[in-house]
Amino acid sequence: MSGRTYTQAGSVADAVAAMAAGARPVAGGTDLVVGARHGKSPLPQAMVGIHRIPGLDSIEVDPNGAIRIGALVSHAAILDSPLLAEQAPGLLDASAIVGSHATRANGTLGGNVMNASPAMDTGAPLLCLGAQAVLTGSSGTRRLGLDELWISPGRTAASADELLEAIELPAPSGAGARGSAYVRLQYRRQMEIAVVGAAAVVRLSADGGRVADAAVAITAVTPVIVRVSAAEACLVGADLSGGGEELEAALQAAGRAAAWAATPISDVRASLGYRTQMVAVMTRRAAAAAIARARGQQVRVPASDWSVVR
Ligand SMILES: Cc1cc2nc3c(=O)[nH]c(=O)nc-3n(C[C@H](O)[C@H](O)[C@H](O)COP(=O)(O)OP(=O)(O)OC[C@H]3O[C@@H](n4cnc5c(N)ncnc54)[C@H](O)[C@@H]3O)c2cc1C
Structure with missing residues (x-):
């Protein structure tokens, strides 16, 4: 028996509670699970599936014109977004070349960003677009610029109980195309x-x-x-x-x-x-x-x- 546990979160609060108790979140699993299968690192002892949490898979514009991309938005969904095609085509350039069709259908923007690989494809366009990570943990919600989030290869400044809820792209400022x-x-x-x-x-x-x-x-x-x-x-x-x-x-x-x-x-x-x-x-x-x-x-x-x- 491996003693591993896997639970499924129905809400952000569920996920944060499981993470506070030591579970690692799994979204599409294309880094975490596929990496474990390839022997990169063993599967965590406790995992919490976050892929069914409602509300984290949409792309919306807030009243100030910022674009909020839910952490569970897949690369395929980014490619299908007319809003992002118009406002952030550089992000589409990145999502379009992540893995294969299967990787893009399952892999999420949140997983790509939180994996913190220096070779992740969405990172450079998001950084140039001034993206912020919206993190929710036991002590509330905070926003971090991606330059503050990524601290070394594979490591972020997020605490173990902080779930990435969304990536926010600020509204464009200044005249001109x-x-x-x-x-x-x-x-x-x-x-x-x-x-x-x-x-x-x-x-x-x-x-x-x-x-x-x-x-x-x-x-x-x-x-x-x-x-x-x-x-x-x-x-x-x-x-x-x-x-x-x-x-x-x-x-x-x-x-x-x-x-x-x-x-x-x-x-x-x-x-x-x-x-x-x-x-x-x-x-x-x-x-x-x-x-x-x-x-x-x-x-x-x-x-x-x-x-x-x-
Ligand atoms: C065959 C193959 C090809 C690939 N090709 C590319 C490529 O070309 N370019 C590229 O950039 N990547 C590539 N990847 C890596 C991977 O597909 C992407 O990084 C993908 O976006 C990861 O998303 P995911 O939902 O599957 O992440 P998961 O595997 O579910 O999670 C990845 C990490 O992020 C954490 N995490 C996930 N979601 C959250 C959240 N909301 N809050 C906090 N932590 C979270 C997990 O705990 C884990 O540590 C490839 C992977 C495979 C298997």
């Missing part, structure tokens, strides 16, 4: 983990002639996914009106700045040197795709497919 994109280096199109990834979110000036604001984040090349302010500074102010030379120079500079910020490892999938160069390439592609979307150009999801031909 916005665009976002996420691109990853992958050796095949399905069932791949990012070798290197990058996301960008941009806002154009009201007349569309310049980049007014930019956010850039890199994936799988630092212990936790981080924003790169030096790369963002290279994009802000870039002139979009001429023949494209100034924009190209800004994109290249942003790529170089992101590569400087990366601290990649060498392993069987890529050397440190190759990863470093690819950070520059992925960052350039993500920023180019985000700017193209902000300018109303068609960039298909996932942008990883679109960008390799540009």
